[in-house]
Amino acid sequence: MIEFSVGNYRSFKDVVTFSMVAAPIQHEDETTDLNNVFAIAKDISLLKSAAIYGANASGKSNLVRAIAFMRTFVLNSAVGRRVKEPIDTEIYRLSKDTEAEPSYFEIIFAIGTTRYRYGFEVDRLCVRSEWLYQTSISTEFELFSREGKEIYVSQKFIEGQDLVKKTRDNALFLSVVSQFNGSISTEIIDWFDRKLITISELEDESKYIEMSDEILMGDYRKQDLRSIVTGFDLGIVGLELITIPPDDVGDDTFFDIKTTRWKYDVDGSKLSLEEFNIDKEESAGTQKLYRLAGLLIIALEQGRILIIDELDGRLHPLVTSAIVKLFNSPKTNSENAQLIFTTHDTNLLSSNLFRKDQIWFTEKNRYGATDLYSLAEYKIPDRASFEQDYIAGKYGAVPFIGDLSRLLGKK
Structure with missing residues (x-):
């Protein structure tokens, strides 16, 4: 996975982008750069792991839910869905501006040496827009685009030429084309199905x-x-x-x-x-x-993208750290699997474990909307303690706790 963007979904009002692209920075320890980064082309290298921090209710889990929603809708929108069945999206509800607007989802990913940029906008009733682009070397070209009921299919996506009229308003065109065994669409659907794994602590395990x-x-x-x-x-x-x-x-x-x-x-x-x-x-x-063990084995062996909400829940910090090291190590992660997880475990905030671009934060503004940003956006001196600075509030994304003693009143 290269990038994921979401907007007008749950606590995300404006479009935010989470990136696994390695920033053009050099870690103070060269070994960390060698272990934690891998190249997929001459012009782009990706991170093997990323941790997302933030206060409770800041939007960390909503990022995982957004990726899970996109995956589920891609896999199921054309299968077993009734003509007027509502789409199970959830808009940002704390602004009048977003009430009539669709939710936005876009993901950029690589299959072998080929890169794709795929996205869509949906409301409860229909797919408002949809697009698919492919990158070859340094050139991006359109495969198809959709606005309302109009779908444009390029000559490079010939597998979708005769399927426009077979696409319902509440189904994705990509999913429909894959049902008719289109080669590109099937490859992309298979990536969502087999490569991308999302696990939420709130879901059935x-x-x-x-x-x-x-x-x-x-x-x-x-x-x-x-x-x-x-x-x-x-x-x-x-x-x-x-x-x-x-x-x-x-x-x-x-x-x-x-x-x-x-x-x-x-x-x-x-x-x-x-x-x-x-x-x-x-x-x-x-x-x-035990439940994670099989998942870790399959992900590392097959180079999957593993996205876990609250990875550290019920686990000792040293166990969580050991799991992260499995993904950062070339010895145990020869297939360049990626681990993305939300956490409250500040023990992991170490320059010995992560580069700055592997650490992300979620924070809500005064209107209840989630912002998403990376530690790489901060100018930090060498040997700085990520953990101490985060706890001290230098990067934001920490809870503001009032005087709890006032809850008991006065005698």
Whole structure:
């Protein structure tokens, strides 16, 4: 992923842009530049990871939701949607100016050496506009553009020539063309489906629990999964999938995930292994780490873009830091996977872990609209403490806490 822009969606009033493009800056430690940045062309290098900070309710989660909305709408707008079914977008509600305006979404990404810029504007009733551009070397050319009911299709996007009339008002043209096996559109839809993964703490986690379960059920990467779970000093020495045979009533086969820990005698010697049900007898942090483990393995192996809201939730700061280092290291991230996450963990604000352009902030203005900006926009002296300066409020994006003692009143 290169860039993502959103406007008039939830707390985002004006269009803001989140960028994974490496800024033309040099980190004080050359190793950090070598590890955290990778080139996709002579003119552009990207970041392997990025952290987004901000006060509670500042809009961090809304950025993740915006990317998730775009992904879901691209994948589902042409499938199983009724003719007049409303589009599930949410405009910025704190301004009269935005009430009749559409929500704006645009993403720039690369598939191999080819770059695309795709976006759309939608309201609750229809797609207001839509566009797709392709970049070859340094030249960008239009594949199609849409304004209301009018869709212009260029000769370079011949797969969409006869599908304009088949596109409903509440469906994306790109999604429709992919349904008819267009080569470019199918490649782009596959990128949204397979490469882009968004995880919100507020959503059902089942969509990424399955990856860990599937790895345990087969032999593929099973040892890697165990290594991640047992390697974080949780006291766990083993991880097994236990199959529960069907009973007399039904014919479904169920399974449990079991962790094993050493049981000791009175002298402190290892006696035997004790089994625990991971969902019923392990901590919330252990459960999250297990669920993340399969996702991390697949993302790093296949070069996916992993976007996680509240990555640090229920995890120790050293565990979160270790996960970030997996993505920043060329040894464990040879496929240039990207990790983008929101967090409150200021322990990660270190020049030993991040370049300045890898640290982002969200902050609401007096009208409740979210602004999004990077630490790279600040002039910071070498060896400055990102963490101390952030806590001190030098970069903004921190909560203003009033006198809470007044809540109790006076005796």
